[in-house]
Amino acid sequence: MEKHVVVIYPHPDDESFGAAGSIAKFREQGVPVTYLCGTLGEMGRNMGNPTYANRETLPVIRKEELINACKALDVDLKMLGYRDKTLEFEDRSEVAANLRQIMDEIQPSLVITHYPEHAVHPDHNALGAAAIEAVRLMDSDQRPVVWAQAITNNYYDVLGKPDIRNDISDFFENKMEAILCHDSQAAGVLGQFKHIDKLESEIQEDIKERFSKEEFYTWKFED
Structure with a gap:
């Protein structure tokens, strides 16, 4: 069993779309996240659907x-305070140092983040790279395991199949609840999920199939 899991993503909702099922499973096991x-x-x-946010109110x-x-999801939250869409321009070593300082206090046994260059958004790639660098800087016998999540369209072809494939079917409802908390982002795309029980059974099964698996690569450090 893990001692403590740290999830490092750049945006609100990344945790819910990316790893909410795995997070819920860890929490059921009593693992702090x-x-x-x-x-x-x-x-x-x-900005919501229909629109109810603007550029000033959106961050709030x-x-x-x-x-x-x-x-x-019953997880502790630490907001790092970086500016959206600028993480790729931050000094990576400084971001890594900040992350390492936080993780030195928490001492996680597992870190979940994005797979650099295979995570679509520049913020995803940049923070994933900084997270992995932060772990790399630790003494090899004290490093947590890193699960890196790839989300590009061709990551299977480039990286092969992920070695971590979590079936989170039992935590599907937890994942949907977390996703739908991000109403401003999810309403347009996933508004139908609020009434998933009223959808045709075939559509329900397709949704559950797509959202009941979370995959990660165990990052290999070279020492």
């Missing part, structure tokens, strides 16, 4: 949604 969220996603394009709304999702 801490989410280090890089930004408030204040430059996001989605997304912060509240993030807090609610973390409450739903």
Whole structure:
């Protein structure tokens, strides 16, 4: 059993779409989970559906949604305070040092983050790379295991199949609850999930199939 899990993603909702099922499973086992969220996603394009946010109110709304999702998942939240869509321009060594300092205090046995260059968004790639660098800088006998999540369309072809494939079917409802906490982002795409029990059974099964598996690569450090 893990001692403590740290999840490192750049945006509110990354934790819910990316790893909520695995997080819920860890919490059921009694494993503490801490989410280090890089930004408030204040430059996001989605403003609710129908629109109810604007550029000034969006960070406030997304912060509240993030807090609610973390409450739903029963995880500790630490907001890192970086600016959305600028992580790729931050000094990676400084970000890594900041992450390492936090992890030295928490001492996780497992870190979950994005797979650099295979995570679509520049913020995903940058914070994933910084998280992995932070772990690399630790003494090899004290490093937590790193699960890196790839989400590009061709990552199977480039990286092969992930070695961690979590069936989170039993935690599907937990994942949906967390995702739907991010209403400003999820309403348009996943609004139908609020009434999933009313959808045709074939559509229900397709949704559950797509969202009941979370995959990660165990990062290999070269020493």
